Amino acid sequence: MADEDKKAQDIELTGSKGDKILRPEGETGKNTDSITPQRRNDDGAQQDKKTNFMADLLAPVAGFGVSFSTMFRKVTTEEYPEKPRPTQARFHGRHQLNRYADGLEKCIGCELCAWACPADAILVEGADNTDEARFSPGERYGRVYQINYLRCIFCGLCIEACPTRALTMTNEYELADSERAPLIYEKHQLLAPLGEGMLRTPLPMADGTTDADYYKGDVTGPTSTQRQYAEARDEQREAGATGEQDSAQEVYR
Numbered sequence: 001m002a003d004e005d006k007k008a009q010d011i012e013l014t015g016s017k018g019d020k021i022l023r024p025e026g027e028t029g030k031n032t033d034s035i036t037p038q039r040r041n042d043d044g045a046q047q048d049k050k051t052n053f054m055a056d057l058l059a060p061v062a063g064f065g066v067s068f069s070t071m072f073r074k075v076t077t078e079e080y081p082e083k084p085r086p087t088q089a090r091f092h093g094r095h096q097l098n099r100y101a102d103g104l105e106k107c108i109g110c111e112l113c114a115w116a117c118p119a120d121a122i123l124v125e126g127a128d129n130t131d132e133a134r135f136s137p138g139e140r141y142g143r144v145y146q147i148n149y150l151r152c153i154f155c156g157l158c159i160e161a162c163p164t165r166a167l168t169m170t171n172e173y174e175l176a177d178s179e180r181a182p183l184i185y186e187k188h189q190l191l192a193p194l195g196e197g198m199l200r201t202p203l204p205m206a207d208g209t210t211d212a213d214y215y216k217g218d219v220t221g222p223t224s225t226q227r228q229y230a231e232a233r234d235e236q237r238e239a240g241a242t243g244e245q246d247s248a249q250e251v252y253r
């Protein structure tokens, strides 16, 4: 019998209890009665014993490993809400509806944000701008805009979908309440406050510009015509409010 065949006979066999049995050299595979269990790996067994001993010894304290290592770390106590911790710069917090530099709104009421939202948290209703009441450059503006923060998962897909960068997310995260209704934010809560030099809407577009000029950032502030329009409108409103007060007082006379 060739040497290779002989070696092949020394292959490990598996006994009924999983013991590994080596067939002694010189015995053929035909006479299985003559195979005896033998030659466990004594070194391996001793190693196992040592490992088990150490594991048994350390078992009672092993569970405290995390506790002990934590005890020696520097304690960081957040003094919230007195000193709220600043968020990361790109933290996804409450949404904001932005404005152009003259105060007109960037939202065009296209509803793309609402369609992109996986949680169905946004409701938009667009309406037409008119010469008498213009809220955004172009044809349409967002008349109704709601975000339901009971549903929102702050994934940011809505801001990715917005074609005019009207919708962005702030770092504000204090959005808890004990009732459900206040967590549905309306347009006036989401609209960015007026920045320096901005005028309140409704407002005509800057002279000689198109919505594309606004989109490209060519409008950098209100023009004198827009200012005059806003002043005249505010005066008219104040006069109207005074007139209403006078008539109300007359009713009580």
Ligand code: SF4
Binding pocket: 116, 117, 118, 119, 120, 121, 122, 147, 151, 152, 153, 154, 155, 156, 157, 158, 159
């Ligand atoms: S952040 Fe995500 S879940 Fe929240 S309104 Fe936008 S798309 Fe919807």
Ligand code: SF4
Binding pocket: 106, 107, 108, 109, 110, 111, 112, 113, 114, 124, 142, 161, 162, 163, 164, 165, 166, 167
């Ligand atoms: S926020 Fe943007 S995507 Fe949503 S309706 Fe307004 S313009 Fe369209």
